[in-house]
Amino acid sequence: MTPLEALSALLLLAGAAFYLAGTVGLLRFPDVYARLHALTKADNLGLGLIALGLALQAENPAAGLKILLVWPLVLVASAAVSFAIARRAHELGILPAGAESPAPPAPPPEGEARIMPPGDRA
Amino acid sequence: MTGLEAPLALFLLVNLLAALIRAARGPTPADRMLAALLFGTTGVGVLLLMAHSREAVAMPLVDTALVLALLAAIAGVAFARRAWQAAGRDDDAA
Numbered sequence: 531m532t533p534l535e536a537l538s539a540l541l542l543l544a545g546a547a548f549y550l551a552g553t554v555g556l557l558r559f560p561d562v563y564a565r566l567h568a569l570t571k572a573d574n575l576g577l578g579l580i581a582l583g584l585a586l587q588a589e590n591p592a593a594g595l596k597i598l599l600v601w602p603l604v605l606v607a608s609a610a611v612s613f614a615i616a617r618r619a620h621e622l623g624i625l626p627a628g629a630e631s632p633a634p635p636a637p638p639p640e641g642e643a644r645i646m647p648p649g650d651r652a
Numbered sequence: 653m654t655g656l657e658a659p660l661a662l663f664l665l666v667n668l669l670a671a672l673i674r675a676a677r678g679p680t681p682a683d684r685m686l687a688a689l690l691f692g693t694t695g696v697g698v699l700l701l702m703a704h705s706r707e708a709v710a711m712p713l714v715d716t717a718l719v720l721a722l723l724a725a726i727a728g729v730a731f732a733r734r735a736w737q738a739a740g741r742d743d744d745a746a
Binding site: 545550565576580581593611619624 | 660663670685686697700701703704724732733736
Protein backbone atom coordinates (compact mmCIF):
# COMPACT_ATOMS: atom_id res chain seq x y z
CA MET A 531 0.00 0.00 0.00
CA THR A 532 1.50 3.30 -1.07
CA PRO A 533 1.35 6.33 1.25
CA LEU A 534 -1.27 7.88 -1.03
CA GLU A 535 -3.50 4.85 -0.67
CA ALA A 536 -3.03 4.87 3.09
CA LEU A 537 -4.03 8.52 3.27
CA SER A 538 -7.02 7.80 1.07
CA ALA A 539 -8.14 4.92 3.30
CA LEU A 540 -7.74 7.12 6.37
CA LEU A 541 -9.92 9.82 4.81
CA LEU A 542 -12.56 7.26 3.82
CA LEU A 543 -12.72 5.84 7.34
CA ALA A 544 -12.96 9.32 8.88
CA GLY A 545 -15.77 10.15 6.48
CA ALA A 546 -17.67 7.03 7.46
CA ALA A 547 -17.26 7.97 11.13
CA PHE A 548 -18.84 11.37 10.46
CA TYR A 549 -21.72 9.70 8.63
CA LEU A 550 -22.26 7.51 11.68
CA ALA A 551 -22.23 10.60 13.92
CA GLY A 552 -24.83 12.24 11.71
CA THR A 553 -27.11 9.23 11.85
CA VAL A 554 -26.80 8.97 15.63
CA GLY A 555 -27.59 12.67 15.88
CA LEU A 556 -30.65 12.30 13.68
CA LEU A 557 -31.91 9.57 15.98
CA ARG A 558 -30.96 11.10 19.33
CA PHE A 559 -31.36 14.88 19.08
CA PRO A 560 -34.47 16.27 20.76
CA ASP A 561 -36.09 18.55 18.16
CA VAL A 562 -36.18 19.30 14.47
CA TYR A 563 -33.76 22.23 14.71
CA ALA A 564 -31.06 20.15 16.39
CA ARG A 565 -31.61 17.32 13.91
CA LEU A 566 -31.00 19.76 11.07
CA HIS A 567 -27.56 20.36 12.54
CA ALA A 568 -26.75 16.65 12.57
CA LEU A 569 -27.92 16.26 9.01
CA THR A 570 -26.36 19.31 7.36
CA LYS A 571 -23.06 19.49 9.22
CA ALA A 572 -21.89 16.02 10.19
CA ASP A 573 -23.08 14.26 7.05
CA ASN A 574 -21.69 16.88 4.71
CA LEU A 575 -18.30 16.70 6.41
CA GLY A 576 -18.42 12.93 5.99
CA LEU A 577 -19.23 13.32 2.30
CA GLY A 578 -16.38 15.81 1.89
CA LEU A 579 -13.86 13.44 3.47
CA ILE A 580 -15.05 10.53 1.34
CA ALA A 581 -14.92 12.64 -1.83
CA LEU A 582 -11.41 13.78 -0.95
CA GLY A 583 -10.31 10.23 -0.22
CA LEU A 584 -11.70 8.99 -3.53
CA ALA A 585 -10.28 11.91 -5.50
CA LEU A 586 -6.80 10.95 -4.29
CA GLN A 587 -7.22 7.62 -6.08
CA ALA A 588 -8.53 9.08 -9.33
CA GLU A 589 -6.62 7.97 -12.41
CA ASN A 590 -6.50 11.47 -13.93
CA PRO A 591 -6.96 15.01 -12.57
CA ALA A 592 -10.22 15.58 -14.43
CA ALA A 593 -11.93 12.61 -12.78
CA GLY A 594 -10.65 13.69 -9.38
CA LEU A 595 -11.91 17.24 -9.87
CA LYS A 596 -15.31 15.95 -10.90
CA ILE A 597 -15.58 13.94 -7.70
CA LEU A 598 -14.53 16.97 -5.67
CA LEU A 599 -17.13 19.04 -7.52
CA VAL A 600 -19.91 16.99 -5.94
CA TRP A 601 -19.06 18.31 -2.50
CA PRO A 602 -19.60 22.09 -2.96
CA LEU A 603 -22.88 21.33 -4.73
CA VAL A 604 -24.12 19.28 -1.79
CA LEU A 605 -22.87 21.88 0.69
CA VAL A 606 -24.73 24.75 -0.96
CA ALA A 607 -27.85 22.66 -1.47
CA SER A 608 -28.02 21.42 2.10
CA ALA A 609 -27.43 24.92 3.48
CA ALA A 610 -30.37 26.21 1.46
CA VAL A 611 -32.59 23.27 2.41
CA SER A 612 -31.83 23.45 6.13
CA PHE A 613 -32.50 27.19 6.14
CA ALA A 614 -35.84 26.68 4.37
CA ILE A 615 -36.94 23.89 6.71
CA ALA A 616 -35.87 25.73 9.87
CA ARG A 617 -37.68 28.89 8.79
CA ARG A 618 -40.81 26.95 7.92
CA ALA A 619 -40.74 25.15 11.28
CA HIS A 620 -40.37 28.50 13.01
CA GLU A 621 -43.29 29.96 11.06
CA LEU A 622 -45.45 27.00 11.95
CA GLY A 623 -44.77 27.60 15.64
CA ILE A 624 -42.67 24.54 16.39
CA LEU A 625 -40.69 25.28 19.52
CA PRO A 626 -37.15 24.13 20.21
CA ALA A 627 -36.89 21.45 22.87
CA GLY A 628 -36.85 23.04 26.31
CA ALA A 629 -38.55 26.25 25.20
CA GLU A 630 -41.50 27.14 27.40
CA SER A 631 -43.56 29.91 25.82
CA PRO A 632 -46.46 28.39 23.91
CA ALA A 633 -47.07 31.48 21.74
CA PRO A 634 -46.26 30.64 18.12
CA PRO A 635 -45.18 33.51 15.87
CA ALA A 636 -47.79 34.74 13.45
CA PRO A 637 -47.33 33.22 10.00
CA PRO A 638 -46.27 35.82 7.43
CA PRO A 639 -48.21 36.44 4.22
CA GLU A 640 -47.87 33.54 1.83
CA GLY A 641 -45.43 33.78 -1.03
CA GLU A 642 -43.61 36.89 0.11
CA ALA A 643 -39.93 36.97 0.87
CA ARG A 644 -39.53 38.74 4.18
CA ILE A 645 -36.80 41.32 4.26
CA MET A 646 -35.30 42.53 7.48
CA PRO A 647 -36.04 46.21 8.05
CA PRO A 648 -32.98 48.39 7.57
CA GLY A 649 -32.92 49.46 11.21
CA ASP A 650 -32.42 45.90 12.42
CA ARG A 651 -29.33 45.20 10.39
CA ALA A 652 -26.77 47.03 12.50
CA MET B 653 -8.80 1.24 -5.01
CA THR B 654 -8.04 0.24 -1.45
CA GLY B 655 -10.66 -2.47 -1.02
CA LEU B 656 -12.45 -0.32 1.52
CA GLU B 657 -15.01 1.09 -0.88
CA ALA B 658 -17.55 -1.72 -0.95
CA PRO B 659 -17.57 -2.32 2.85
CA LEU B 660 -17.95 1.41 3.49
CA ALA B 661 -20.80 1.64 0.99
CA LEU B 662 -22.50 -1.17 2.89
CA PHE B 663 -21.88 0.68 6.15
CA LEU B 664 -23.54 3.81 4.77
CA LEU B 665 -26.53 1.73 3.69
CA VAL B 666 -26.86 0.44 7.26
CA ASN B 667 -26.85 4.10 8.38
CA LEU B 668 -29.71 4.76 6.00
CA LEU B 669 -31.68 1.87 7.46
CA ALA B 670 -31.17 3.29 10.97
CA ALA B 671 -32.38 6.68 9.77
CA LEU B 672 -35.65 5.06 8.73
CA ILE B 673 -36.42 4.78 12.46
CA ARG B 674 -36.55 8.57 12.57
CA ALA B 675 -38.80 8.63 9.53
CA ALA B 676 -41.16 6.22 11.26
CA ARG B 677 -41.21 8.11 14.58
CA GLY B 678 -41.68 11.63 13.31
CA PRO B 679 -43.06 13.54 15.18
CA THR B 680 -43.32 16.42 12.71
CA PRO B 681 -43.44 16.04 8.93
CA ALA B 682 -40.06 17.78 8.82
CA ASP B 683 -38.49 14.94 10.79
CA ARG B 684 -39.70 12.47 8.21
CA MET B 685 -38.39 14.73 5.48
CA LEU B 686 -35.01 14.89 7.20
CA ALA B 687 -34.69 11.15 6.76
CA ALA B 688 -35.42 11.63 3.06
CA LEU B 689 -32.73 14.31 2.87
CA LEU B 690 -30.31 11.95 4.57
CA PHE B 691 -30.98 9.56 1.72
CA GLY B 692 -29.73 12.32 -0.56
CA THR B 693 -26.45 12.99 1.26
CA THR B 694 -25.69 9.39 2.12
CA GLY B 695 -26.83 8.21 -1.29
CA VAL B 696 -24.27 10.48 -2.91
CA GLY B 697 -21.60 8.97 -0.66
CA VAL B 698 -22.68 5.44 -1.55
CA LEU B 699 -22.67 6.23 -5.27
CA LEU B 700 -19.19 7.79 -5.11
CA LEU B 701 -17.86 4.75 -3.24
CA MET B 702 -19.46 2.34 -5.70
CA ALA B 703 -18.07 4.30 -8.63
CA HIS B 704 -14.60 3.43 -7.36
CA SER B 705 -15.19 -0.15 -6.41
CA ARG B 706 -16.29 -0.90 -9.99
CA GLU B 707 -13.94 0.89 -12.31
CA ALA B 708 -15.82 0.10 -15.50
CA VAL B 709 -18.85 2.22 -14.66
CA ALA B 710 -17.00 4.95 -12.80
CA MET B 711 -18.11 8.09 -14.59
CA PRO B 712 -21.83 7.31 -14.98
CA LEU B 713 -22.13 6.70 -11.24
CA VAL B 714 -20.46 10.01 -10.43
CA ASP B 715 -22.94 11.71 -12.76
CA THR B 716 -25.74 9.89 -10.97
CA ALA B 717 -24.42 11.19 -7.65
CA LEU B 718 -24.53 14.76 -8.98
CA VAL B 719 -28.11 14.35 -10.15
CA LEU B 720 -29.15 12.77 -6.84
CA ALA B 721 -27.65 15.69 -4.90
CA LEU B 722 -29.56 18.16 -7.06
CA LEU B 723 -32.86 16.26 -6.76
CA ALA B 724 -32.55 15.99 -2.97
CA ALA B 725 -32.09 19.75 -2.75
CA ILE B 726 -35.11 20.42 -4.96
CA ALA B 727 -37.24 17.99 -2.95
CA GLY B 728 -36.24 19.62 0.32
CA VAL B 729 -36.97 23.15 -0.82
CA ALA B 730 -40.28 22.12 -2.41
CA PHE B 731 -41.23 20.44 0.85
CA ALA B 732 -40.38 23.49 2.97
CA ARG B 733 -41.96 26.06 0.67
CA ARG B 734 -45.02 24.23 -0.62
CA ALA B 735 -45.89 20.92 0.99
CA TRP B 736 -45.53 21.56 4.71
CA GLN B 737 -48.60 23.63 5.48
CA ALA B 738 -50.14 23.31 8.94
CA ALA B 739 -48.73 22.71 12.39
CA GLY B 740 -50.38 20.06 14.53
CA ARG B 741 -51.33 17.79 11.70
CA ASP B 742 -48.92 15.04 12.46
CA ASP B 743 -49.41 12.87 9.44
CA ASP B 744 -50.43 13.30 5.85
CA ALA B 745 -49.50 16.95 5.83
CA ALA B 746 -46.47 16.39 3.70
